[in-house]
Amino acid sequence: MHAADSRPFLLHLFDAALGAVDAGTLLAQHLPPPPRGRTVVIGAGKAAARMAEGVERHWQGALSGLVVTRYAHGAPTRLIEVVEAGHPVPDAAGVEAAERILRLVEGLTEDDLVLCLMSGGGSALLSLPAPGITAQEKRDINRALLRSGAPIGEMNCVRRHLSSIKGGRLALACYPARVVTLVVSDVPGDDPAVVASGPTVPDGSTALDALAILERYAIPVSDAVRDLLRDPGRAAPKPDDPRLARNETIVIATAQGALEAAAQAARAAGITPLILSNSIEGEARDVASVHAAIARQVLEHGQPCAAPCVILSGGETSVTVRGQGRGGRNAEFLLALALALNGQAGVHALASDTDGIDGTEDNAGAVLAPDTLARAAAQGLDARAMLGNNDGYSLFAALGDLVVTGPTRTNVNDFRALLITP
Template sequence: MFLCQDHWIHSKESRLSAFDPRQFLTHLFHSALAAVDPGKLIAQHLPPPPRGRTVVIGAGKAAARMAEAVEQHWQGELSGLVVTRYAHGAPTSRIEVVEAGHPVPDEAGVRAATRMLELVQGLTEDDLVLCLMSGGGSALLSLPAPGITAEEKRDINRQLLRSGAPIGEMNCVRRHLSAVKGGRLALACYPARVLTLVVSDVPGDDPAVVASGPTVPDGSSGADALAILQQYGIAVSEAARAVLANPALTAPRPDDPRLARNETVVIATAQAALDAAADAARAAGFTPLVLSNSIEGEAREVAIVHAAIARQVIEHGQPLPAPCVILSGGETSVTVRGQGRGGRNAEFLLALAIALRGLEHVHAIACDTDGIDGTEDNAGALLGPDSLARAAAGGLDAAAMLRDNDGYSLFAALDDLVVTGPTRTNVNDFRAIVITAS
């Protein structure tokens, strides 16, 4: 479902009289995706070829799309390996694309990380390592630190995913249980220069957090990781505790002289996606309000705040009058207590529906920009004023389904899922609430 820009060129009055909120919301989402397509952004950030070799490495849901773009625009010799999620590949000829497990790491990811370390051995000062990083790389580029097994690391990762911990804290733990993250992969490339291009999926766009920063040290410690595990009550083996307490296994510091020639550039962000959606909203005669590009917290709690803002617009014309579009990004979390099929965007929308209680003139979309909401087959879903009533007419108890973390099932029953397939980009959540009248 997508509308071309020409659809919105008529007068504001005629646009609103013929307005289809579902098509418009989908149009906003596609406008956001187009702005963060790494295939369109890579070329302007590529350096001149070096005197020596160019080796491409990378990981994440956007890694294959990034590698494809590098091949299209690179002048000179090129080889390498990137790892992406299953079904997120892209056609390449010089850079090998490997697919692996996400969000739970598998042996394919372990093998890819091992091969990547081998690829960067023996490089010289004349060589360039072009590193392509995006969200999802933490799970996809998985090689446990010496002393722990891959299964131990996977078990900790599973517990983190169910804990409700924000992505920054999860990635801190992953960095310090890894043989490649937290700048360790950059050390393996030394003395070659490393240029890292990043598609950011984290609030604040800190490249050290994206994919747990394999080429970007952050300065945190094993003690920090252990404190996070204790905070969320996550059980860890004595071997893992020993790794986190061993100073010999500490990641490199940001001021390590071996990393002095390296550079990191963030090429796509949630803010860019929101700005594009805001432009599309203005072109359609709606006033946009971007709340934030970095909202975190429990999806259902974030939904309650968004519902309150929408109600304030309807009842008081504040913080802006209708017709308007409320936009936000970031990464919410879900503390899983039920047995349903979820995804944080489906959870957000189900909680939003309950909080709005069928409020007229309010429609919404919430999607993950990578095209996969959690582990499901949808990007997200659409919500309208009639969603709760339609669910009840179909015998669905929305409140009970929220308690069971079963937002996917409700929106699937309503035929309101947004299914894009893998987008091969990833700047995390995209939310838009359209308010047509007050």
């Protein structure tokens, strides 16, 4: 493959991955039959509006409801109201939406069905602090967690136990109605209890687990938070809770599905794919070092596959923020990868978030080429200093190498592809 074709090829793989996890399309095959009573649709996350759109298109019968999504992630619906709110830091709109959803499911009967549409981002979007905790205090804890480098599972454990609606508590509010939850997974391992902090899924963790996480990352909290997390009466419902016995949870879209679609697109183009993993976690720059080492192994020894090939991986890396720059975890990964490869010929890469938003920026991610560092230096950019300042976005923006998709209205987390040619 000619170097000039590398960027279009990588973008083609990303498009194939996104197409495979289109929540509006996948949802149809998983819809339950209509109930004898009412159908109420609720949900939260970056894919929630697209999922609601799909329900309206395929549902046979009457329905109503409300879902909450991130600002600019809405979709046109007729019967299900779409509310937009703050992400990744919760705001008043998200709190109000959570309160309204709880009111919507009041007074339901065992003949009714609650169809719950959950996807990544729902933890911040469906925010209702536990009694005795202010919304501002919960926002401060959430912001500190985001900067701490904690993996998403630990962040969501804390969010569940500081909430009045997460960790299965929303399912209890729906009882005795049956709850069917459809999940677009953005978490390594695809545990539905972790996606959006599992509002309708029973919780296997404890409040003391959440307290230990806060202490591990030295996140300051008030006495009210400590007292709440030490209160045995605040336990979330467990998997064997009889009130949840009729409920069902189905994961409809995953990172694995996105990677397999990209692999199929690579094969069709005559390039050997290798799916490294769908659940890679850790510091973005450390993950980049490992990917660089694998690329060199391919070029020097033809292992674990011979060039030309493409190494695919997913999951969710983290960034411990120490600088003041702009850039999400995918820009961080690529900038660290560029430094680790140091102009290595034959390696092109793309790293993007499948929701279209890398961190809090306006790009999904970026692309890298063997001449990335040379082009940056020609513009007077110090790549190593910019990595130290967590400023990957600024470097790739200056080079014209950002990947900008706009909101994709799905979310199966990071997508990485390293194209390696002889």
